[in-house]
Amino acid sequence: MVHDLLDLLRCQRLSDTSMQLGREFSLPGKECGDELTLQQVREIAEQFGRAGLEGRITFTAEELFVRSRVEPLQAMFSQWMAGAAAEVRGESIPFKEIITWCQDCTDRNARRLLASEARTLCRLLAPLSHATWQALMAAVTEELGYESYIQWCQLMRSRPLEQEASFCAYVLDQGRSEYMARVEEWVQRVEPGMQLREASRFDAIYLLGMRYLDSLSRHVISLDKALEFFSGLGLREDSGICLHFEGRAGRQSYCVPVVIPGLVHVILGPVEGWLDWESLFHEMGHAFSFAHTAPDIPVEAREFFMSGAVSEAFAFLFQRLSMKHAFIEEVMGASGEGAVLDHLSEIEDIHTLKFQVLTRRYGAKFLIEYENFKHNRIARGQELYASVMERETGFSYHPETYLFDLMPDFYSLDYFLAFIASMIMTDELENRFGAKWFLSETACETLKTWASCGNLHDIHTFMKEVVGTGLEAEVSSSFGS
Numbered sequence: 001m002v003h004d005l006l007d008l009l010r011c012q013r014l015s016d017t018s019m020q021l022g023r024e025f026s027l028p029g030k031e032c033g034d035e036l037t038l039q040q041v042r043e044i045a046e047q048f049g050r051a052g053l054e055g056r057i058t059f060t061a062e063e064l065f066v067r068s069r070v071e072p073l074q075a076m077f078s079q080w081m082a083g084a085a086a087e088v089r090g091e092s093i094p095f096k097e098i099i100t101w102c103q104d105c106t107d108r109n110a111r112r113l114l115a116s117e118a119r120t121l122c123r124l125l126a127p128l129s130h131a132t133w134q135a136l137m138a139a140v141t142e143e144l145g146y147e148s149y150i151q152w153c154q155l156m157r158s159r160p161l162e163q164e165a166s167f168c169a170y171v172l173d174q175g176r177s178e179y180m181a182r183v184e185e186w187v188q189r190v191e192p193g194m195q196l197r198e199a200s201r202f203d204a205i206y207l208l209g210m211r212y213l214d215s216l217s218r219h220v221i222s223l224d225k226a227l228e229f230f231s232g233l234g235l236r237e238d239s240g241i242c243l244h245f246e247g248r249a250g251r252q253s254y255c256v257p258v259v260i261p262g263l264v265h266v267i268l269g270p271v272e273g274w275l276d277w278e279s280l281f282h283e284m285g286h287a288f289s290f291a292h293t294a295p296d297i298p299v300e301a302r303e304f305f306m307s308g309a310v311s312e313a314f315a316f317l318f319q320r321l322s323m324k325h326a327f328i329e330e331v332m333g334a335s336g337e338g339a340v341l342d343h344l345s346e347i348e349d350i351h352t353l354k355f356q357v358l359t360r361r362y363g364a365k366f367l368i369e370y371e372n373f374k375h376n377r378i379a380r381g382q383e384l385y386a387s388v389m390e391r392e393t394g395f396s397y398h399p400e401t402y403l404f405d406l407m408p409d410f411y412s413l414d415y416f417l418a419f420i421a422s423m424i425m426t427d428e429l430e431n432r433f434g435a436k437w438f439l440s441e442t443a444c445e446t447l448k449t450w451a452s453c454g455n456l457h458d459i460h461t462f463m464k465e466v467v468g469t470g471l472e473a474e475v476s477s478s479f480g481s
Contacts, residue, residue: 001044005061006303008033010258012064017256017265021244025265027258035068036061038143050155056304059156062144063409069139070132077128084125086117095121100250102202103209103275108191111202115398118202122400129403130379136408137378150373153410156306159458164413165370167472168363171420172392179360182353183394196394204395208354209250214273216343222332223271223280226322229331230284233444234291241287245270253279255286255315260302260454261293274347278319285318286311288447293454305455308411310462312418314451316355317425323351326435357393359419364392365405365412379403417459417471424469425450 011032014025026032041061048057084095088110093101098118105111137149146152154161184196190207191199199207206212227243235241240263251269258265266283269276289311293302321327325344368388372381382399389397397405433443450466457465464470 001047002057002299004033005044005057005064006299008036008064009060009303012067013256013258016254017258017267020254020256020267021246027263036065038065041065041144053298053300053304055155056300056306059306060304062152065144066136066139069143070135073128073132073135077125077132080125080128084121086114086121088113088117093117095125099205100248102205103250104211105206106212108194108203108206111206112200115200115202119398119400122398122404126400126403133378133403133406148373148376150370156409157458158306159460161370161410161413164417165367168366168413168416171416172360172363172367176392179356180394183357186350186353197396199394200396201389201398201401204357204393208357210274210347210350210354213343213347213350217273217277220328220332220344221271221274221277225332226271226277226280229438230288233288234448235284235287239291240264241266241291244268249273249276253283255283255290257286257290260290261295264290274323278322278351281322282315282319285315288318289314289451289454292448292451294452297452297454297456301456302454307414307455307458309414309417309421309459310453310455310457312414313421313425313459313462316418316422320351320355320422320426321438323347327438330436330439355419355423359416360392361389362412362415362419364388365407366410366416369406369410369412378406414459420471421459421463421467424463424471424473425467428467428469 007030010027010030014027015032017025041058044061045058048054050058081095086093086095086098093114095118098114102111102114105114140146140149140152144152146155150161180196186207187194187196187199187203190212191203194203230236230241237243240259240261242263242265244265244267246267247269249269249272253269254265254267256265256267257263264287266287268280268283271277271280295302325348328344368381368385371384372378382402385402385405386397386399389395429437429443429447432446433440437443450462453462453466456462460471
């Protein structure tokens with residue numbers, strides 16, 4: 001039964017890869033079976049229970065079942081989104097490309113027009129978005145029999161979400177005023193004349209995209225050298241890493257682990273600037289964690305994981321590394337004086353602030369999602385969303401965009417915890433091996449040892465028992481500084 005479930009899970013992952021690349025992928029000698037029935041899910045739950053590693057088998061079956069219930073509505077929703085477009089000064093911007101468009105748009109007045117259009121489109125599409133969430137929650141409560149969506153997610157994660165929310169609130173309270181001052185200065189430097197209180201989420205997308213710093217990137221970054229660096233870490237085609245550079249720059253990137261370890265698809269757009277550069281390193285960080293998962297640990301610890309936080313921690317670690325001045329000089333061979341070196345220092349400083357913005361964004365999102373699901377107000381959470389997001393990030397968020405910013409299974413929490421974990425992991429590597437740890441074979445072997453645990457532990461246990469420093473330690477220095 002476990003092997004059949006694993007085959008079905010891998011088929012779903014290949015289906016996701018096929019959808020992103022527009023062509024079919026399959027495993028040799030394997031055929032995808034039918035979707036799980038509710039009776040089959042109940043039989044799996046009766047056999048394996050919901051505790052420990054074996055419990056992950058049950059939760060994986062339940063997740064696949066819930067997905068099968070939501071996908072028909074999601075497909076309809078996606079069709080409507082595909083036909084929706086914003087109009088800005090005669091330009092038609094597909095709904096799904098709004099974020100990419102904002103990353104490239106240097107005209108803040110055009111971004112304001114786009115924001116107005118996006119709010120209208122979100123109001124029109126909101127009923128369909130809400131319907132997918134209703135289908136998900138109905139599958140969890142009415143068919144699987146859980147009291148609530150929160151109960152299901154808590155049992156999967158084996159950790160109370162209330163405890164996570166308390167930790168999240170504590171972290172967000174650290175250094176809030178200092179953070180706001182730094183973001184205010186950033187906004188005014190990039191957009192002279194704009195105050196933070198005037199900046200919206202769409203302005204934040206432009207700032208975080210860093211396209212305005214791409215002018216010197218072609219003199220600094222090298223895809224060939226990056227791939228050579230990753231090859232030295234064991235990330236090569238002959239180790240099952242399949243790289244796909246397709247579509248346009250700035251596209252949504254993905255890392256899809258089909259067989260862990262053994263087959264990983266990394267999907268990216270062309271590497272043309274800093275945003276594409278860090279996307280490459282983020283997805284290869286995921287690939288690193290999957291490729292170096294020990295093949296002899298239990299299959300439940302390799303393939304059946306209920307949280308993506310551990311892999312995300314490796315992804316953010318490599319993403320942060322890609323923008324380090326020392327890394328670009330040493331590994332990419334960037335050299336020179338004046339503009340290039342000043343540019344590298346600016347890039348690293350801005351990227352550090354970008355990570356703080358994103359940490360606060362996902363922490364705030366998790367608190368909002370937790371409160372709204374806890375009080376069963378998924379369709380009425382717009383005002384809480386707008387107020388908390390502005391309070392914690394400094395940027396205004398429009399209430400209409402709320403449903404389109406929700407993430408299933410509280411993945412916002414995974415991102416939040418992974419950002420903090422990646423900062424601590426970087427500190428550990430630098431403290432043990434120096435600022436240029438990436439040149440140390442021993443440091444890289446340490447990183448592989450960390451990755452070898454796969455998803456045996458949740459992120460809290462992984463940090464405390466494997467890395468050696470808990471998430472709760474030194475939050476102020478790792479996050480607030």
